[in-house]
Amino acid sequence: DAGITQSPRHKVTETGTPVTLRCHQTENHRYMYWYRQDPGHGLRLIHYSYGVKDTDKGEVSDGYSVSRSKTEDFLLTLESATSSQTSVYFCAISQNNPDTQYFGPGTRLTVL
Amino acid sequence: DQQVKQNSPSLSVQEGRISILNCDYTNSMFDYFLWYKKYPAEGPTFLISISSIKDKNEDGRFTVFLNKSAKHLSLHIVPSQPGDSAVYFCAASRGGSQGNLIFGKGTKLSVKP
Numbered sequence: 001d002a003g004i005t006q007s008p009r010h011k012v013t014e015t016g017t018p019v020t021l022r023c024h025q026t027e028n029h030r031y032m033y034w035y036r037q038d039p040g041h042g043l044r045l046i047h048y049s050y051g052v053k054d055t056d057k058g059e060v061s062d063g064y065s066v067s068r069s070k071t072e073d074f075l076l077t078l079e080s081a082t083s084s085q086t087s088v089y090f091c092a093i094s095q096n097n098p099d100t101q102y103f104g105p106g107t108r109l110t111v112l
Numbered sequence: 113d114q115q116v117k118q119n120s121p122s123l124s125v126q127e128g129r130i131s132i133l134n135c136d137y138t139n140s141m142f143d144y145f146l147w148y149k150k151y152p153a154e155g156p157t158f159l160i161s162i163s164s165i166k167d168k169n170e171d172g173r174f175t176v177f178l179n180k181s182a183k184h185l186s187l188h189i190v191p192s193q194p195g196d197s198a199v200y201f202c203a204a205s206r207g208g209s210q211g212n213l214i215f216g217k218g219t220k221l222s223v224k225p
Contacts, residue, residue: 004155033212042118042201042217043156058212090155098144098205101213103155 003027004104006091012110019078021107023091025071031094032074033058033101034066036087043090049074050097081111115139116204118216127225131189135202135216138183142204146213147176147187150199159200160187192223 003026033048045058047066092101117136125131143164148156162169162176175188202216
């Protein structure tokens with residue numbers, strides 16, 4: 001299995017609070033991705049990174065920001081969480097793009 | 113506008129029989145296709161892939177077929193086992209800077225003993 005961890009694995013927060021999710025990899029892969037999975041929607045790309053400090057928006061980027069200061073870490077921030085951001089968030093990595101992506105275990109976020 | 117469609121939300125199959133999961137796509141620029149399997153409370157795991165220069169790829173019990181003219185791919189699992197019960201996602205991408213994966217909504221496969 002690819003060395004990808006996500007933290008926290010579960011989080012409950014209140015509307016309007018900031019939240020940061022962390023993805024950490026030990027594979028030295030160049031590309032990192034954040035997805036959200038919702039019933040009836042499959043996996044949707046939020047943001048991705050193609051190198052340190054290099055990021056770009058995905059399909060559903062509104063309300064989210066990301067940062068990548070080191071190869072191994074990719075952070076997803078919800079500046080002011082809303083109930084519509086209640087979801088399961090997955091991080092993924094790949095060596096190239098396009099290429100097979102390997103996923104982390106996910107973070108279940110509930111915004112009350 | 114869905115570019116990758118999995119029109120069957122669920123599929124039930126008897127153990128030992130063949131499972132066929134289907135996926136349609138609309139973007140003729142897609143040239144790389146993947147299947148992922150996902151168990152509850154876990155991340156998706158890569159299963160098998162195929163590039164557009166091929167029409168078939170096999171890996172053990174899993175075979176993916178690609179029909180470019182119909183913009184259709186399918187995953188065959190033979191024989192199906194209860195441990196195959198999971199949600200299966202189809203994904204597609206095109207080369208170059210637009211190579212991000214586009215996922216279908218998934219098909220839940222139940223293999224009954």
